[in-house]
Amino acid sequence: MILVTGGAGFIGSNFVLDWLAGSGEGLVNLDKLTYAGNRENLRSVEKHPGYVFVHGDIGDQGLVEQLLARHQPRAVLNFAAESHVDRSIHSPGGFIETNVVGSFRLLEAVRGYCDSLPAAQREAFRFLHVSTDEVYGSLAPDAPAFTEDHKYEPNSPYSASKAASDHLVRAYCHTYGLPVLTTNCSNNYGPYHFPEKLIPLMIVNALAGKPLPVYGDGQQVRDWLYVGDHCSAIRRVLEAGRVGETYNVGGWNEKPNLEIVRTICALLDELRPKAGGGSHAEQVTFVKDRPGHDRRYAIDARKIERELGWRPAESFETGIRKTVRWYLENPDWVARVQSGAYRQWIAAQYEQAA
Numbered sequence: 001m002i003l004v005t006g007g008a009g010f011i012g013s014n015f016v017l018d019w020l021a022g023s024g025e026g027l028v029n030l031d032k033l034t035y036a037g038n039r040e041n042l043r044s045v046e047k048h049p050g051y052v053f054v055h056g057d058i059g060d061q062g063l064v065e066q067l068l069a070r071h072q073p074r075a076v077l078n079f080a081a082e083s084h085v086d087r088s089i090h091s092p093g094g095f096i097e098t099n100v101v102g103s104f105r106l107l108e109a110v111r112g113y114c115d116s117l118p119a120a121q122r123e124a125f126r127f128l129h130v131s132t133d134e135v136y137g138s139l140a141p142d143a144p145a146f147t148e149d150h151k152y153e154p155n156s157p158y159s160a161s162k163a164a165s166d167h168l169v170r171a172y173c174h175t176y177g178l179p180v181l182t183t184n185c186s187n188n189y190g191p192y193h194f195p196e197k198l199i200p201l202m203i204v205n206a207l208a209g210k211p212l213p214v215y216g217d218g219q220q221v222r223d224w225l226y227v228g229d230h231c232s233a234i235r236r237v238l239e240a241g242r243v244g245e246t247y248n249v250g251g252w253n254e255k256p257n258l259e260i261v262r263t264i265c266a267l268l269d270e271l272r273p274k275a276g277g278g279s280h281a282e283q284v285t286f287v288k289d290r291p292g293h294d295r296r297y298a299i300d301a302r303k304i305e306r307e308l309g310w311r312p313a314e315s316f317e318t319g320i321r322k323t324v325r326w327y328l329e330n331p332d333w334v335a336r337v338q339s340g341a342y343r344q345w346i347a348a349q350y351e352q353a354a
């Protein structure tokens with residue numbers, strides 16, 4: 001089996017659902033259930049015989065050691081992180097705790113476990129660290145996209161904390177021989193995305209008739225990848241990635257934020273026209289920019305294609321349509337996330353039933 005951390009978050013829960021649907025292998029999910037962790041996302045697999053959920057912190061080294069000893073995973077995949085840039089600007093402390101110190105404690109536990117394995121199992125073991133393109137900093141408008149050799153130049157407390165964890169992962173491979181793999185991915189979107197991030201926030205605000213807050217001039221560029229494609233890239237890197245290597249993952253979909261917002265509004269105009277007429281785009285409101293806002297990210301994903309044969313399956317047009325439809329079809333999920341009721345779901349579902 002494999003051990004996944006942060007599997008109740010946006011990308012993690014998509015990964016867990018895909019893994020349990022498509023592989024015969026079990027999965028342990030260790031998640032602290034911060035505001036971003038939502039066990040309700042995983043309701044459909046809670047009773048799956050190959051699935052184990054553990055409520056806990058990657059920084060709790062003793063707990064991780066126990067889990068490793070008990071379940072003997074052949075791989076650990078680290079999705080757990082504080083992930084929202086704006087939160088890191090307001091309160092960086094939690095980002096250092098989880099993304100830096102937590103990753104360090106997790107690596108310590110995994111190093112001990114890996115050293116205890118018989119040679120053949122150690123040879124096959126992998127630690128896969130899920131990271132971000134933001135570690136590379138911001139690109140000029142005409143600069144080539146980030147390759148794996150691009151220098152690290154993180155600009156926010158979030159990206160600096162992720163860069164620190166990437167460096168620790170690299171050092172554990174170089175110094176202790178831990179068999180690591182790192183993926184640096186661009187902006188994801190899709191089902192179960194917490195509505196603090198651009199795409200889900202714009203969908204839910206547009207539907208609620210609220211302003212659509214675009215930072216600055218809205219011309220910042222992100223490179224969008226449908227979450228299912230990120231999950232397939234991670235599975236492929238786990239399967240065939242070369243130990244010690246990093247793989248950039250992206251969708252070849254560079255778009256300015258304002259274009260993203262207008263695309264969402266046009267889809268909503270088509271799929272859920274406003275009762276009183278007019279376009280959802282009339283709700284666009286330009287607001288104060290994010291401090292230190294990176295202007296452009298773009299991923300050069302040729303290495304993962306060349307070496308591992310991975311390419312995204314979704315275009316932006318197909319992925320964003322699926323995503324908008326998912327939010328239209330899941331108003332209860334949105335309502336429970338917005339009201340905070342999702343946090344009581346565990347108590348309602350499990351503790352009363354016990």
Ligand code: NAD
Nearest residue numbers: 006008009010011032033034036037057058080081083188
């Ligand atoms: P998310 O914020 O939606 O989920 C994070 C999950 O980690 C939550 O379930 C949370 O409860 C859990 N968690 C937080 N601290 C923890 C701790 N100390 N111990 C155990 N669990 C903890 O994040 P996401 O968007 O799903 O991102 C997952 C990973 O992918 C992160 O490492 C992020 O840096 C990386 N990433 C995200 C994107 C993106 O666009 N969302 C792109 C590239 C890389």
Ligand code: DAU
Nearest residue numbers: 083084085132133134186187196197198213214215220257
């Ligand atoms: O690039 C990968 C990263 O993408 C991940 O590592 C992060 O975990 C993830 O949160 C995401 O970071 P961004 O800062 O790019 O994502 P966010 O959705 O917060 O913002 C996307 C762009 O939209 C960014 O330029 C800021 C802008 N924005 C965002 C919000 C929330 C707005 O204009 N208005 C908003 O209200």
